Amino acid sequence: MFDRVVIIGVGLIGGSLGLALRRRSLARRVVGVDKNPENLRLAMESGAVHETTCDPAGAVRGSELVVIATPVGETTSVLKQLRNYLSFGAVVTDVGSTKVEVCTRAAEMMPPGTWFVGGHPMAGSEYSGMAGADPYLFENAFYIITPFPDTPARAVERVKLLAAGVGARVVQMTPEQHDRAVAAVSHVPHLVAAALVNTLVEMPGGEDFLPLGAGGFRDTTRVAAGNPLMWRDIFLSNRGAVIEVLACFRRELERLERAISDRREEEILTLLEQASRVRKKIPARMRGYLGSMFEIVVGIPDRPGMIAGIAGLLGEAGINISDIEILRVREGEGGSIRLAFATAAGQEEAVRILRQAGYQVVKR
Ligand SMILES: NC(=O)c1ccc[n+]([C@@H]2O[C@H](COP(=O)([O-])OP(=O)(O)OC[C@H]3O[C@@H](n4cnc5c(N)ncnc54)[C@H](O)[C@@H]3O)[C@@H](O)[C@H]2O)c1
Numbered sequence: 001m002f003d004r005v006v007i008i009g010v011g012l013i014g015g016s017l018g019l020a021l022r023r024r025s026l027a028r029r030v031v032g033v034d035k036n037p038e039n040l041r042l043a044m045e046s047g048a049v050h051e052t053t054c055d056p057a058g059a060v061r062g063s064e065l066v067v068i069a070t071p072v073g074e075t076t077s078v079l080k081q082l083r084n085y086l087s088f089g090a091v092v093t094d095v096g097s098t099k100v101e102v103c104t105r106a107a108e109m110m111p112p113g114t115w116f117v118g119g120h121p122m123a124g125s126e127y128s129g130m131a132g133a134d135p136y137l138f139e140n141a142f143y144i145i146t147p148f149p150d151t152p153a154r155a156v157e158r159v160k161l162l163a164a165g166v167g168a169r170v171v172q173m174t175p176e177q178h179d180r181a182v183a184a185v186s187h188v189p190h191l192v193a194a195a196l197v198n199t200l201v202e203m204p205g206g207e208d209f210l211p212l213g214a215g216g217f218r219d220t221t222r223v224a225a226g227n228p229l230m231w232r233d234i235f236l237s238n239r240g241a242v243i244e245v246l247a248c249f250r251r252e253l254e255r256l257e258r259a260i261s262d263r264r265e266e267e268i269l270t271l272l273e274q275a276s277r278v279r280k281k282i283p284a285r286m287r288g289y290l291g292s293m294f295e296i297v298v299g300i301p302d303r304p305g306m307i308a309g310i311a312g313l314l315g316e317a318g319i320n321i322s323d324i325e326i327l328r329v330r331e332g333e334g335g336s337i338r339l340a341f342a343t344a345a346g347q348e349e350a351v352r353i354l355r356q357a358g359y360q361v362v363k364r
């Protein structure tokens with residue numbers, strides 16, 4: 001258990017860390033620091049922290065772990081404000097989405113007897129601020145840590161303890177490996193999503209097409225709704241790797257463009273087949289941050305108490321619903337809901353019970 005953890009930036013990620021630390025009783029005292037009074041108020045109100053302050057230097061005295069959870073453009077200036085007030089043996093970590101620039105500068109700034117260990121939970125959302133925080137955000141997510149070869153093992157262990165403590169799976173890599181990998185799986189995808197949305201804006205009458213976007217446009221552009229300031233900092237901080245991956249992406253796009261314009265059927269098919277095969281390797285049953293799940297879709301009439309009825313039937317049989325989502329609603333007609341279970345046996349039993357009760361059930 002940690003004695004005193006200080007979280008600087010109680011927004012989406014810092015706030016979620018506070019909630020997870022408190023829920024799992026991992027720290028005797030969690031202190032929230034932010035320059036935004038509203039996020040501090042919400043952090044206190046939701047129980048993410050025990051106390052709040054807007055003074056980072058005062059907060060870090062006597063703390064063995066300090067987490068900087070601000071946008072990456074702020075990390076080193078926050079560190080500069082507090083470094084001379086750190087207790088001997090203190091470890092500072094961050095949650096930023098880029099690592100090379102921040103970790104290199106931070107390591108140079110640390111006073112003797114204190115250490116910086118970079119961290120990055122691969123979990124988040126398009127929301128921002130304490131209002132978007134979630135105590136379960138990190139469960140089963142990968143949490144990358146990027147120590148340098150000379151970082152003492154006990155400092156690394158402290159950050160691993162934090163990551164594993166909030167339910168994440170710890171992965172260790174170098175800052176360079178990290179920045180290259182996330183440029184490909186997170187940063188360039190974000191740019192592409194933003195460019196797709198801006199494409200509509202640039203097309204005459206394009207914004208009128210928005211309501212027609214069914215699953216495809218929604219799924220490929222969800223992240224474009226994210227916090228522009230946070231993403232600006234990420235692109236500037238990881239510009240080398242982002243530009244490298246972007247060049248690769250541009251070549252892929254041009255290959256597809258040429259194949260379509262020259263009507264090369266075989267090539268179009270080959271490129272799409274390769275993408276389909278590789279995309280399917282992302283575990284089909286992995287949703288959000290829950291582990292494997294076994295799903296069913298239930299059609300329900302538009303009547304009060306239908307969801308309660310289904311939950312009641314399953315509850316009476318001792319079947320736990322791990323996840324629930326309303327997929328479609330048709331006013332006056334009904335809709336369909338997705339239910340997920342942790343085991344195949346739970347799924348089978350739920351199908352049996354609900355069909356017996358007259359529901360239309362499809363197993364996924
Ligand atoms: N949002 C995601 O999906 C996600 C996922 C993983 C990592 N990250 C990283 O986590 C970090 C935080 O992102 P977020 O989504 O929680 O952002 P956020 O905007 O929700 O929260 C950031 C918080 O930091 C505060 N802040 C900013 N500058 C500050 C300063 N100088 N001193 C004190 N407080 C300050 C803000 O007021 C805000 O409360 C970023 O570095 C981001 O790259 C984000």
Ligand SMILES: O=C(O)C(=O)C[C@]1(C(=O)O)C=C[C@@H](O)C=C1
Pocket residue numbers: 096097121122123124125126185186187223
């Ligand atoms: O929006 C989401 O679902 C995210 O998980 C956000 C996401 C990502 O691109 O995967 C965004 C930035 C982070 O550094 C880590 C996670």
